[in-house]
Amino acid sequence: MSYTGEGPELHDTAPGEEEHEGVGGYVIGLGLATLLTAVSFFVAGTTLVWQPSIPVALVVLAIAQMGVHLVFFLHITTGPDNTNNVMALAFGVLIVLLVLGGSLWIMARMNANMAPMPPTMHMPR
Template sequence: MSDQTHVRTGHDLAPGEEEQHSVGERVLGYVVGLGLALLLTATSFFIAGTDLVWQPSIPVALIVLAIAQMGVHLVFFLHITTGPDNTNNVLALAFGLLVVFLVVGGTVWIMGHLNANMPPMDQIMPMRK
């Protein structure tokens, strides 16, 4: 037998178990997330509809704002953090992204190869005279 005693500290949580927060703290977190999401959305619409921004940089700016928007949603609404109790959530998110990438990438790859390997339409359906 071991002489080690297992003492539960205040920060030791089981997977899926969250620390208790007051309702006010939770609402404040959601309101801050909503404010940031609205700000990023309004900025995206402003950049897309204005001539104040250098035109070739607009797609890059929209991509950056979209990634920031995803980050806000992950942190404030889905509660994905870097804490040790969120390992399962991060792995599930990574697996989900892998599946989406494989499905979308595989579909585009298959459609591209089908288009390149299809015979011309006049060979499939000859023109009637």
């Protein structure tokens, strides 16, 4: 059996490309993104919830909105035709987490390990 190049299992998709491109996906994405943005702005200013939970809620909402953008606007999905795009994304996310987490962790530890300084001995500017 010779391969004809037409099987769906050999079909790759470019990022940003959808099989049956339509306006509907973008409308759904816009609606979800608007909703998540509105909730973010509401949560940031509210006094209804326990205050220390607000940054956590904001981060969760932001990650959810990034996911909405990736799926509905950039069309990065988990389908088999998207494996390469998802793999590249996963590597990018890994590096982003290392840069952010590593910087914050190391700098917080350095601050904690600094000897207390009187106000007149701040680092020269």
